[in-house]
Amino acid sequence: MPEVIIVGGGPAGLAAAYHLERAGIASLVLEESERHGGRALTRRVHSEPVNLGAMFVYRDTPAERLAKELGVELRPFEPETLGIHTGDRTVVSRDNGALIDALPLPAESKASLAGFFERAAETYYEHTESGRLSAAAAALNEVSAQEQLEGLSEDVREILVAAIRGGSVARPAELSAAYALRYFASYLVHEQHNRAVAAAGIETIPDELARRLEHSTIRTGLSVERVSLLDDGEWLVEGGGERHRARHVVLAVPAPRIPALVELPEWKLDALARIKTPGSTVLGVVADVRNAVHPTVTGRAGDERLGYDDWSFVITPGRPFDAVINPQPHRGSGTAQFVCYGNVSGYVPEANRPGSGVLEAWVEEFLAVAPGLRGRILGAEIKSWEHCFSLLTPERHAALSDIQRPVEGTLHFAGDYSSETAGTHGAYAEGQRVADAIIETFG
Template identity: 45%
Template sequence: MADEPVFVGAFEKRNNRIIEEEPKLHDVIIVGGGAAGLGTAYYLKDSGLDVLVLESGHEVGGRSHTVPLAGTSANSGAMFVYKGTKSEELVHELGIETVPFLPTTYGIHVNGKTVVAESNEDVVAGLNLSESEKTELIKFIDASLTEYQDYVNGQTSVDALGKLSDETVAERIRDLQPAVRDVISTAIRGGAVGDPANLSAKYALRYFASYLAREKDNRLFALDGMQAIPRTILKHLPEDAVRYNTRVADVALRQDDGVYEVSVQTGSGTAEPGEEKLLARHVVLAVPGPVVPEIVKDLPDWKTSALQRVASPGSTTLNIVADVEGLPEVKDWAIIITVGMPFDAIINPVPGGTEQTSRENIVQLTCYGNSSGYLPGFADDEEKVAEWMEDFYTVAPQLRGRVLGVHAQTWQHCFALLSPERATALPELQRSIGSLHFAGDYTSETAGTHGAYTEGERVASLIRAAAAVAG
């Protein structure tokens, strides 16, 4: 009579032979617990499918990262919920409290002087620039505002819209005086992350000119931070829907049965490291575009070519909370462009303050170091953080001695730039390979978390349709 089987871990021992058990077959495995990954899981939540999210870190959210700082919720990555996007739809659906971004000022720091004012004319007039540079700068600002207003009001012609999409910012500003180019380039990096050489004029216009216009109808600030969205989504998913500290090393299709084998490494410093193989009918790669080829080693040439057109540069941020008792004008700061600094802009996400910050006479500011890119070890480098603080005090000397809290963060991949090259490659970026799907801001028509959530919904729809056909 044959021996009864004995199970040991992931193996079965029968007749003194060790036979590896077949891992559980999931309907869907999602690689990455950021906006795209959690969004995909959320839009599959009532599908009846077995969905598992694999997250390499210890919490969800990705670049939607919020930290408690001096009694406030500070965003060290994504800052705003943009109106008319999937992000706004989600905050309303999930009951997340927001307040509008209501800027009344604009500021520029250049050549050792900071000027913040309610009108662009007053800002430019006060700068340490020559008269010809001031004239050229205000002319460029006025032209950008006219173009922006036409764009948001739907008055841009088809030809003009095509030119905006195909033309880079660098092409637009190449004939300006160097000092004026520096101001414009810094302003664009501060609002849109990327180098002007890589950004479409259409994309940059939306960020650059909206601040100049003191646009009051396109941004919301989540009072509990941007991470409140993925954290609240998590409450709508099954308790075991996310596995943390699990890094995916490889995804490969088994030719014999059409199932995907997902090789993972567990532990990530919090437990004993280990290796495991998981199986899934569908796999969603919800990771930054540059990471995709590291996980899938045998991508077809057309997909590799499309991914090579994706630029996802790094970024570094410094969150600061300061006491502004007796400095009411600082509360009204919205954005200050900082030319020649390691950070490109200082942003106050709630000009005028929230009820809490107004009551406590504090202000929360974020220094966006997009031109500095990814700085490994920055968060733990006290000397480097101190250097950034000195630069901050150069821009805002009135806040020296008033800082209540500081948080440093650096990101290897901030978000995917909407360049003309990426726009051209978008159909191939979105296209699935069998049941291997791609979701992220890099596959979206826009960028950032709002683009990522939109892509999560798109991919969830593909999987639902496939599951319905399969019966």
């Protein structure tokens, strides 16, 4: 009988198993899909590792420390440009003022957008240190990012909503102002110090975690149907015709799925109800960018030489994706990858079915943003997630202590949904937090 059963083989579940095993505690990890790693998914597209879920490893987080401990090579994300696609025109520039001047917007809207960018940059620098949120940012946890958009014209709001959703999944009303700095404003200021990418793909982190489990077991393709507390204080985990018992159980699945698995007290149900975990669809494209100069020139000296390889973060309101990210800008290899985050589209199950036509339709949408790459697409993949990212809402932040608190002292909760941040970096931190709590009970 395993000492701990972990339901969910994503970043949180694998991190918990890894830290438990290092303390001499074996676990059984049950994952319903045919692969471990959850949203840390990397596909090979034209021989390149393209991330179709989580993208970045944030600096000075448990995720970065874990990646380094596991020997995963990280490369810095060093953006030098910002882009906006609006009115069927894509403008990319190294200078935000020149970018706004070249947009097909009325003068009043340009002034409004420029003012917002200036205020956002000031707030960013006031609440960060070397790209990391400072202690001062805590004051913004209870404030919605929506408040910053009040009074703006519709065309400007459309751009900013797409930018915020592209960086964070959340609508402005669903995101705290503190994390709008990390997931949105950092792109505006071309932050060079807060993100990195795994050279061989984000999936290498969970792969390395799994590889180092010598005494624990990972079972894929097994869907847990019920978790029940027995009279002797142990937990019974049932699914796929199997029954397993353990003293401790870790629920490392998306928060919306938890109430259907186990009977919970009202205080825990109330806490879980504060969590929003919407779906998202991600398109990854690899293109030949040799001598492919972006056609829109902003007029700033040097921008006339910008190529598609120089793209970093392009905001795309009105498209099925909110933003296009080039995770390794200006790398000079002759190819570049563009990851299109369709948080506005949510979960599109047809996207996961080959031959549905969704992939081809989204590639056409991408080419409307990057017309100079027509005939240069070397490969593309698409993936849709039913539960993508637990939004960093003020409501979730207020309920965090109850979200994290175990039930009966032995039913634990770990995932991006229970983290102070979110995403895979939050999930890795939660895996360690829960493992540490279990280790304490073993004396």
